[in-house]
Amino acid sequence: xxxxxxxxxxxxxxxxxxxxxxxxxxxxxxxxxxxxxxxxxxxxxxxxxxxxxxxxxxxxxxxxxxxxxxxxxxxxxxxxxxxxxxxxxxxxxxxxxxxxxxxxxxxxxxxxxxxxxxxxxxxxxxxxxxxxxxxxxxxxxxxxxxxxxxxxxxxxxxxxxxxxxxxxxxxxxxxxxxxxxxxxxxxxxxxxxxxxxxxxxxxxxxxxxxxxxxxxxxxxxxxxxxxxxxxxxxxxxxxxxxxxxxxxxxxxxxxxxxxxxxxxxxxxxxxxxxxxxxxxxxxxxxxxxxxxxxxxxxxxxxxxxxxxxxxxxxxxxxxxxxxxxxxxxxxxxxxxxxxxxxxxxxxxxxxxxxxxxxxxxxxxxxxx
Numbered sequence: 001x002x003x004x005x006x007x008x009x010x011x012x013x014x015x016x017x018x019x020x021x022x023x024x025x026x027x028x029x030x031x032x033x034x035x036x037x038x039x040x041x042x043x044x045x046x047x048x049x050x051x052x053x054x055x056x057x058x059x060x061x062x063x064x065x066x067x068x069x070x071x072x073x074x075x076x077x078x079x080x081x082x083x084x085x086x087x088x089x090x091x092x093x094x095x096x097x098x099x100x101x102x103x104x105x106x107x108x109x110x111x112x113x114x115x116x117x118x119x120x121x122x123x124x125x126x127x128x129x130x131x132x133x134x135x136x137x138x139x140x141x142x143x144x145x146x147x148x149x150x151x152x153x154x155x156x157x158x159x160x161x162x163x164x165x166x167x168x169x170x171x172x173x174x175x176x177x178x179x180x181x182x183x184x185x186x187x188x189x190x191x192x193x194x195x196x197x198x199x200x201x202x203x204x205x206x207x208x209x210x211x212x213x214x215x216x217x218x219x220x221x222x223x224x225x226x227x228x229x230x231x232x233x234x235x236x237x238x239x240x241x242x243x244x245x246x247x248x249x250x251x252x253x254x255x256x257x258x259x260x261x262x263x264x265x266x267x268x269x270x271x272x273x274x275x276x277x278x279x280x281x282x283x284x285x286x287x288x289x290x291x292x293x294x295x296x297x298x299x300x301x302x303x304x305x306x307x308x309x310x311x312x313x314x315x316x317x318x319x320x321x322x323x324x325x326x327x328x329x330x331x332x333x334x335x336x337x338x339x340x341x342x343x344x345x346x347x348x349x350x351x352x353x354x355x356x357x358x359x360x361x362x363x364x365x366x367x368x
Contacts, residue, residue: 010069253272255267
């Protein structure tokens with residue numbers, strides 16, 4: 001069966017106030033892909049003078065006619081490629097912020113932070129039609145100079161800005177795949193580069209000292225030491241359920257999880273000592289009462305009580321697990337799997353921290 005080629009003609013219609021409205025005439029009519037309604041006319045919202053009185057008005061008419069002709073050519077190409085997105089005028093008026101809000105559900109905490117930053121950036125109002133390459137570039141500049149949401153006196157670090165912009169670009173990709181955008185805006189955007197930072201971690205002696213130090217919030221202490229022994233992120237520990245635990249074929253304990261950050265399905269063996277930190281077996285969440293607010297001041301206070309002066313965040317316990325494992329001789333591939341890294345190259349960073357060859361070379365030159 002032969003495909004009937006649609007002809008697109010630029011036409012004019014005289015309206016009020018001495019104006020002419022320009023529109024496209026499709027023959028035969030084209031069917032809207034969503035409503036399935038046949039349509040022949042597309043009004044362009046472009047008007048010219050019906051009877052130009054001077055050279056300026058004639059030049060204006062010529063300019064508008066050229067723009068209308070350019071649109072006609074684009075429509076012909078779209079029809080040839082069977083792309084009918086131009087028929088959906090409501091899509092560009094849809095609320096992008098509402099779309100963002102729905103997408104951030106079931107995502108990690110970072111998505112909510114990025115949403116709040118973008119909400120502030122656009123003053124609480126943004127349609128899909130507003131989301132242009134220029135707007136995305138300005139949001140990039142905004143993140144590089146923005147203040148933290150909870151601590152308005154402190155700027156967002158470059159590495160945080162990099163992570164936030166990466167999340168935002170991830171949203172743009174999802175919207176493009178779902179045909180909310182005609183093109184992938186990411187093709188025209190540059191990422192924010194990360195800065196090399198010192199990955200802080202605890203030595204084994206420091207972990208033992210922390211374990212021996214009382215904490216006013218027992219669940220915080222248990223969760224922190226559990227992270228040191230398993231390498232789990234705070235997001236995964238907060239969501240850890242008793243139903244995630246099981247026995248491996250070797251009769252050892254393991255947990256089956258889907259990580260919040262990378263959505264990786266993994267079965268991870270854990271030590272009996274790590275299992276003991278979870279307390280008495282029950283139902284629902286393992287670390288009941290644990291909240292994100294605890295990993296700020298209460299954690300710092302507990303570390304100070306243990307005499308640890310390093311700048312340690314909860315995520316540093318994950319670094320601690322990785323470095324202690326590698327230092328103990330665990331191969332990097334196994335550590336990568338335990339950390340649910342997608343690439344071994346990510347885990348290589350920890351190997352650099354405990355590279356014995358570097359220590360040997362540093363001690364080869366002596367003045368004594």
